Amino acid sequence: xxxxxxxxxxxxxxxLAMSKCLADRSIxxxxxxxxxxxxxxxxxxxxxxxxxxxNWQTRLPGFAYAGSDSDGFMSMPQIVSHLQFYAxxxxxxxxxxxxxxxxTAHGTGYCVQTSRGNWYCDNLVIxxxxxxxxxxxxxxxxxxxxxxxxxxxNYRNPSQLGPGGVLVVGASATGVQLALxxxxxxxxxxxxxGQHIRVPRQYRGFDIQWWMDRTGVLDMGLDEVDDPNRxxxxxxxxxxxxxxxxxxxxxxxxxxxxEIVGRLAGIRDGRALFSxxxxxxxxxxxxxxxxxxxxxxxxxxxxxLENIAAPHRHAATSVSSNPRLQYxxxxxxxxxxxxxxxxxxxxxxxxxxxxxxxxxxxxxxxxVAPGLYVLGLPFLRRRKSxxxxxxxxxxxxxxxxxxxxxxxxxx
Amino acid sequence: xxxxxTNEGVIDNGVNTExxxxxxxxxxxxxxxxxxxxxxxxxxxxxxxxxxxxxxxxGLGQDHERKQTFKIASDxxxxxxxxxxxxxxPEIVLAALASCLTGGVAAVAQHRGIQLRGVKxxxxxxxxxxxxxxxxxxxxxxxxxxxxxxxxxxxxxxxxIRALVAQSQKRSAVFDLIxxxxxxxxxxx
Numbered sequence: 399x400x401x402x403x404x405x406x407x408x409x410x411x412x413x414l415a416m417s418k419c420l421a422d423r424s425i426x427x428x429x430x431x432x433x434x435x436x437x438x439x440x441x442x443x444x445x446x447x448x449x450x451x452x453n454w455q456t457r458l459p460g461f462a463y464a465g466s467d468s469d470g471f472m473s474m475p476q477i478v479s480h481l482q483f484y485a486x487x488x489x490x491x492x493x494x495x496x497x498x499x500x501x502t503a504h505g506t507g508y509c510v511q512t513s514r515g516n517w518y519c520d521n522l523v524i525x526x527x528x529x530x531x532x533x534x535x536x537x538x539x540x541x542x543x544x545x546x547x548x549x550x551x552n553y554r555n556p557s558q559l560g561p562g563g564v565l566v567v568g569a570s571a572t573g574v575q576l577a578l579x580x581x582x583x584x585x586x587x588x589x590x591x592g593q594h595i596r597v598p599r600q601y602r603g604f605d606i607q608w609w610m611d612r613t614g615v616l617d618m619g620l621d622e623v624d625d626p627n628r629x630x631x632x633x634x635x636x637x638x639x640x641x642x643x644x645x646x647x648x649x650x651x652x653x654x655x656x657e658i659v660g661r662l663a664g665i666r667d668g669r670a671l672f673s674x675x676x677x678x679x680x681x682x683x684x685x686x687x688x689x690x691x692x693x694x695x696x697x698x699x700x701x702x703l704e705n706i707a708a709p710h711r712h713a714a715t716s717v718s719s720n721p722r723l724q725y726x727x728x729x730x731x732x733x734x735x736x737x738x739x740x741x742x743x744x745x746x747x748x749x750x751x752x753x754x755x756x757x758x759x760x761x762x763x764x765x766v767a768p769g770l771y772v773l774g775l776p777f778l779r780r781r782k783s784x785x786x787x788x789x790x791x792x793x794x795x796x797x798x799x800x801x802x803x804x805x806x807x808x809x
Numbered sequence: 810x811x812x813x814x815t816n817e818g819v820i821d822n823g824v825n826t827e828x829x830x831x832x833x834x835x836x837x838x839x840x841x842x843x844x845x846x847x848x849x850x851x852x853x854x855x856x857x858x859x860x861x862x863x864x865x866x867x868g869l870g871q872d873h874e875r876k877q878t879f880k881i882a883s884d885x886x887x888x889x890x891x892x893x894x895x896x897x898x899p900e901i902v903l904a905a906l907a908s909c910l911t912g913g914v915a916a917v918a919q920h921r922g923i924q925l926r927g928v929k930x931x932x933x934x935x936x937x938x939x940x941x942x943x944x945x946x947x948x949x950x951x952x953x954x955x956x957x958x959x960x961x962x963x964x965x966x967x968x969x970i971r972a973l974v975a976q977s978q979k980r981s982a983v984f985d986l987i988x989x990x991x992x993x994x995x996x997x998x
Binding site for chain 1: 975
């Protein structure tokens with residue numbers, strides 16, 4: 399049995415940022431990691447993936463990108479070595495290859511059972527990631543057996559694909575990137591698009607993230623949104639970590655030959671049924687994009703940004719007047735379905751009454767319960783909470799809370 | 810009930826947004842109260858003519874009776890060798906879609922502080938009747954396409970008006986049930 403003030407679960411950017419913040423506050427802690435530092439980035443992402451945020455936007459507590467390509471996008475090996483370097487720099491006390499089996503209440507603290515013994519702690523920080531599992535619809539079970547089902551967690555590259563077409567379900571960052579790649583590899587690709595957030599990579603000569611960062615969009619807090627639950631469900635921006643195209647959207651995919659259909663609404667008798675709401679989802683997306691860009695233009699005018707490119711609007715999303723409403727999966731022409739339907743964390747090891755009726759972890763700006771914290775979830779405290787660039791600020795705030803709480807306890 | 814408001818600066822589309830927001834809060838606390846069941850009872854009259862009676866519904870954990878029973882009759886036009894005493898069922902569906910989206914526009918406009926002066930929705934649905942006559946298995950019974958055109962007079966920009974219409978579709982019950990599959994269970998007593 400080992401006793402320590404704080405146990406951090408997960409040695410990704412969130413766990414490392416928290417480790418740095420606790421070290422700065424002289425709080426004894428250990429970071430438990432099932433694999434190695436940045437394990438999900440090494441093992442649960444596809445080969446061609448690059449970060450959606452530019453290199454300058456990888457600011458972690460006490461550590462920022464120092465390379466020569468600040469506008470570039472890190473590949474997976476690059477982000478892994480970036481985080482490994484950070485872990486060494488801050489001498490994070492990491493127990494690698496140690497799986498957390500459960501966390502339970504123990505006195506006023508917690509007991510963390512791992513594959514290499516138990517830890518007793520006053521504070522527990524959950525930093526195990528927002529993307530541990532793919533959120534798949536129930537009807538995935540009704541997909542005919544001859545179709546291979548892939549998720550972004552087990553897809554690596556197009557060589558994995560059998561013959562035939564691919565149905566990519568979901569048109570956020572993951573869906574558009576995989577549709578692009580699979581189409582380029584010579585497969586017929588159908589992309590089922592529900593709610594999606596269309597944004598250009600570049601706007602008026604700057605990266606979209608530059609605009610979101612400078613205008614304060616990313617700093618937006620929970621008190622500035624109507625409905626935190628809704629803000630936390632907003633899908634990822636339809637982006638790719640590449641400057642090759644100014645915008646990577648449904649129009650670009652259609653120009654490449656990808657067929658766009660409505661949201662996959664169900665499977666009936668082996669037929670995929672697509673929603674007739676595609677036109678509206680595209681209209682909503684176009685309206686939202688233009689509203690965002692209007693905001694940037696207003697900000698640029700108010701801040702007297704001169705010598706920058708003129709405002710520009712992209713053509714409305716082009717939607718077929720009669721998009722396909724169903725596809726017979728029994729014909730064999732579709733060989734693979736890819737679920738790009740979003741991610742969710744895996745808190746199955748957390749054996750505490752901290753979940754709502756839908757199984758979501760309940761927390762107040764990252765504070766789950768006395769001494770129990772979570773980091774790295776969408777809109778945990780701010781719009782940027784789930785970004786590499788946002789987790790540091792949250793870690794600082796939660797480390798402050800933890801320190802204050804620990805002091806109160808001792809007194 | 811008039812929605813014209815004489816107080817300058819006060820947006821009134823006749824929608825009680827506060828009550829709706831209150832309901833959201835209440836349903837967050839007790840989600841079971843949000844389970845509603847709507848009903849209609851349809852009596853055959855003669856030929857293709859029938860009349861629906863709509864009154865009771867279940868919601869907020871209990872059955873509700875209204876002060877009056879609403880009647881919706883349906884029939885078919887003379888070209889179908891019917892009496893044309895009432896609209897066809899597909900026309901009632903189009904009407905339901907139009908009413909659902911129009912009500913939604915008013916509610917969203919109220920929430921967004923947009924004063925409406927007039928809203929008209931013109932709905933069309935294309936049907937190839939060879940489907941219902943069983944003449945061609947490749948032709949569906951239902952609408953091949955449905956089009957809705959809104960004419961909205963409001964104190965708002967074109968983009969804001971389009972956003973109202975888009976948001977109304979996003980939250981519409983009838984839009985959902987026309988655009989997405991629904992399991993329908995038909996039984997005989």
